[in-house]
Amino acid sequence: xxxxxxxxxxxxxxxxxxxxxxxxxxxxxxxxxxxxxxxxxxxxxxxxxxxxxxxxxxxxxxxxxxxxxxxxxxxxxxxxxxxxxxxxxxxxxxxxxxxxxxxxxxxxxxxxxxxxxxxxxxxxxxxxxxxxxxxxxxxxxxxxxxxxxxxxxxxxxxxxxxxxxxxxxxxxxxx
Amino acid sequence: xxxxxxxxxxxxxxxxxxxxxxxxxxxxxxxxxxxxxxxxxxxxxxxxxxxxxxxxxxxxxxxxxxxxxxxxxxxxxxxxxxxxxxxxxxxxxxxxxxxxxxxxxxxxxxxxxxxxxxxxxxxxxxxxxxxxxxxxxxxxxx
Numbered sequence: 001x002x003x004x005x006x007x008x009x010x011x012x013x014x015x016x017x018x019x020x021x022x023x024x025x026x027x028x029x030x031x032x033x034x035x036x037x038x039x040x041x042x043x044x045x046x047x048x049x050x051x052x053x054x055x056x057x058x059x060x061x062x063x064x065x066x067x068x069x070x071x072x073x074x075x076x077x078x079x080x081x082x083x084x085x086x087x088x089x090x091x092x093x094x095x096x097x098x099x100x101x102x103x104x105x106x107x108x109x110x111x112x113x114x115x116x117x118x119x120x121x122x123x124x125x126x127x128x129x130x131x132x133x134x135x136x137x138x139x140x141x142x143x144x145x146x147x148x149x150x151x152x153x154x155x156x157x158x159x160x161x162x163x164x165x166x167x168x169x170x171x172x173x174x175x
Numbered sequence: 176x177x178x179x180x181x182x183x184x185x186x187x188x189x190x191x192x193x194x195x196x197x198x199x200x201x202x203x204x205x206x207x208x209x210x211x212x213x214x215x216x217x218x219x220x221x222x223x224x225x226x227x228x229x230x231x232x233x234x235x236x237x238x239x240x241x242x243x244x245x246x247x248x249x250x251x252x253x254x255x256x257x258x259x260x261x262x263x264x265x266x267x268x269x270x271x272x273x274x275x276x277x278x279x280x281x282x283x284x285x286x287x288x289x290x291x292x293x294x295x296x297x298x299x300x301x302x303x304x305x306x307x308x309x310x311x312x313x314x315x316x317x
Contacts, residue, residue, distance in 0.1 A: 018271050018289075
């Protein structure tokens with residue numbers, strides 16, 4: 001590659017070569033009667049995302065901020081040599097800031113070709129629930145979040161808000 | 176000998192920091208590194224990248240002006256303020272990663288074109304010519 005080459009096409013060429021080296025495979029587990037959920041907390045309240053959409057749960061490490069990006073995009077993390085983004089779910093869902101505690105975790109989530117880390121207050125459990133036990137979102141949930149919710153379940157007598165990750169990512173890309 | 180283009184395997188980067196974050200720019204784009212003199216507020220020919228992090232930093236420590244090698248048609252120079260622009264390293268493209276898709280969609284600094292891993296730390300790759308064009312275009316539209 002020549003040094004006089006247009007920087008943009010030169011950079012595209014480098015990234016093309018990098019992408020060639022980073023091919024990945026995906027395994028999808030489908031079960032008709034039950035749904036696997038990853039339960040986590042935001043400000044102590046229980047939330048869940050489909051287990052099919054969560055690839056990994058990590059302890060938070062050093063996050064590299066990126067200038068000129070929205071505040072909910074916390075930055076980049078190094079995951080065994082791969083670079084992933086991390087978002088602040090509280091900011092994205094218009095919730096107050098999560099206090100800094102040692103219980104915080106990063107969920108590596110992937111849906112519809114969008115992959116990112118999600119910072120949560122803590123991870124509670126990974127459970128299998130009957131699909132028939134999941135109810136529709138209740139009317140008392142405020143409008144800014146209702147569209148992002150796919151259902152309500154119960155776990156150990158506590159209400160769990162199940163988030164639709166595809167809709168959360170759509171909201172994020174529109175901000 | 177054939178004429179097929181040779182695939183680049185390594186990049187020579189100048190490393191610097193802004194607000195503590197590691198950046199790398201290809202050395203062939205750098206015209207020089209100078210001590211800041213006088214007014215360091217944002218101007219057409221001197222950009223403060225730290226503005227993009229929110230509040231600008233206090234200019235203490237080893238802040239320098241990194242000048243772009245390429246000059247404008249009128250011959251004017253352009254540079255930006257950075258911390259500790261001293262290390263020059265040779266990075267393999269195996270240590271370069273594309274920015275995650277969501278970052279590509281949401282970034283406002285279009286000249287951030289990738290990331291790299293150096294001694295376990297993530298750095299951001301910056302195209303200095305692109306940053307200069309972006310800055311001049313922003314200043315022109317203000």
